[in-house]
Amino acid sequence: TNPNFVKIVEVGPRDGLQNEPKPIPPPIKAELINRLAIAGMRNIEAGSFVSPKWVPQMAGTAEVLALIDSFPKTGYSVLVPNQKGLDDLLEILSTSTSPNSHAKPPPPVTEVAIFTSATDAFSLANTNVSVSGSLERLAPVARRALDAGLKVRGYVSVVVTCPFSGRVDPRRVRDVSRELAQMGCYEVSLGDTTGAGTPASILGMLEEVAKEVDIGILAGHFHDTNGTATANIMTALDFGLRTFDASVGGLGGCPYSPGATGNVATEDVIYALTGDRLFGDISEPYGNHGKPAKTVQSRWDVGPVDLARLAEIGEWISGVLGRETTSRAGKALLAR
Ligand code: HMG
Ligand code: MG
Numbered sequence: 001t002n003p004n005f006v007k008i009v010e011v012g013p014r015d016g017l018q019n020e021p022k023p024i025p026p027p028i029k030a031e032l033i034n035r036l037a038i039a040g041m042r043n044i045e046a047g048s049f050v051s052p053k054w055v056p057q058m059a060g061t062a063e064v065l066a067l068i069d070s071f072p073k074t075g076y077s078v079l080v081p082n083q084k085g086l087d088d089l090l091e092i093l094s095t096s097t098s099p100n101s102h103a104k105p106p107p108p109v110t111e112v113a114i115f116t117s118a119t120d121a122f123s124l125a126n127t128n129v130s131v132s133g134s135l136e137r138l139a140p141v142a143r144r145a146l147d148a149g150l151k152v153r154g155y156v157s158v159v160v161t162c163p164f165s166g167r168v169d170p171r172r173v174r175d176v177s178r179e180l181a182q183m184g185c186y187e188v189s190l191g192d193t194t195g196a197g198t199p200a201s202i203l204g205m206l207e208e209v210a211k212e213v214d215i216g217i218l219a220g221h222f223h224d225t226n227g228t229a230t231a232n233i234m235t236a237l238d239f240g241l242r243t244f245d246a247s248v249g250g251l252g253g254c255p256y257s258p259g260a261t262g263n264v265a266t267e268d269v270i271y272a273l274t275g276d277r278l279f280g281d282i283s284e285p286y287g288n289h290g291k292p293a294k295t296v297q298s299r300w301d302v303g304p305v306d307l308a309r310l311a312e313i314g315e316w317i318s319g320v321l322g323r324e325t326t327s328r329a330g331k332a333l334l335a336r
Pocket of ligand 2: 015191193
């Protein structure tokens with residue numbers, strides 16, 4: 001494995017769209033997911049099977065899954081809060097694999113994401129149960145998903161601040177992350193839900209979590225409310241994390257985190273990690289040696305992502321939602 005490889009998990013179709021005031025038709029969501037796969041995104045969170053009373057915007061996920069094309073190199077995941085969400089997903093996966101030769105191929109979902117929180121107040125607001133109650137609820141969900149051959153990813157929300165109880169003790173984040181890992185999560189994504197994190201607070205939190213959880217399984221899920229998400233990612237990279245969540249166009253926010261904005265824009269992350277490659281080498285001689293200096297290039301590898309395509313997707317989906325992309329790199333690229 002390449003130590004410089006950075007896995008980006010595109011969460012725009014789920015985290016990005018779950019908070020939209022107007023319903024978005026499933027064909028638009030499916031188009032978004034298909035375009036992201038074509039742009040080279042290898043990990044896409046396609047939607048969620050949660051209560052439509054709690055998050056109406058995700059009600060059409062089954063339809064979305066039926067409409068997405070299978071790009072064999074891309075893995076798709078779905079967020080589930082409980083046994084019912086997993087049952088609904090498993091039913092779709094099994095009915096479309098029935099031995100009827102005319103059946104559609106199964107939706108290409110290989111992974112579920114389960115989620116809990118570092119504080120009781122947020123957990124209650126988001127899923128109507130305390131943190132320990134949610135871990136009890138999720139353990140059998142994880143087990144059944146693993147038995148069904150799905151990978152399981154875990155999220156911990158409010159790893160820096162909680163909109164209801166303020167600054168969060170990193171030891172809570174550590175303990176909840178450890179529990180998710182023990183449940184069989186191959187990856188634990190640390191959610192700065194409010195986007196309050198700074199490089200210093202993210203580093204402090206990671207140092208605590210790393211006392212009990214292998215950093216190789218940790219991911220960063222940073223909302224960009226204060227414009228610090230890219231800096232937080234660079235800090236987490238230095239600390240050893242190699243997986244980050246992002247939303248094309250900077251879409252999104254959590255319905256139960258008032259005032260918080262979207263995830264860090266995928267375009268901004270890709271640019272920060274590899275953008276120097278857009279500019280080629282230094283061509284003008286300088287000084288009296290006659291040779292141009294060597295350009296310094298980023299060492300990070302994000303796979304075959306097409307940044308120009310991503311910028312177009314971010315602009316397109318933002319336009320569908322009636323606004324501008326919030327991705328700075330996306331805007332700059334489109335203006336070039
Ligand atoms: P509850 O009201 O306690 O659940 O909600 P319940 O079991 O009493 O069920 C109530 C009703 O919901 C019943 O229907 C159930 O059938 C139905 P009724 O009998 O009243 O007609 N129901 C469901 N329907 C569809 N799919 C389901 C499901 N489960 C129950 N899976 C519950 C508890 C967990 C269901 C609810 O609180 C919920 O769905 N919460 C989800 C909230 C959510 O999706 N939040 C956003 C995602 S998390 C996030 O954004 C953070 C993250 O990005 C990381 C970060 O940034 O921090 C991941
Ligand atoms: Mg989130």
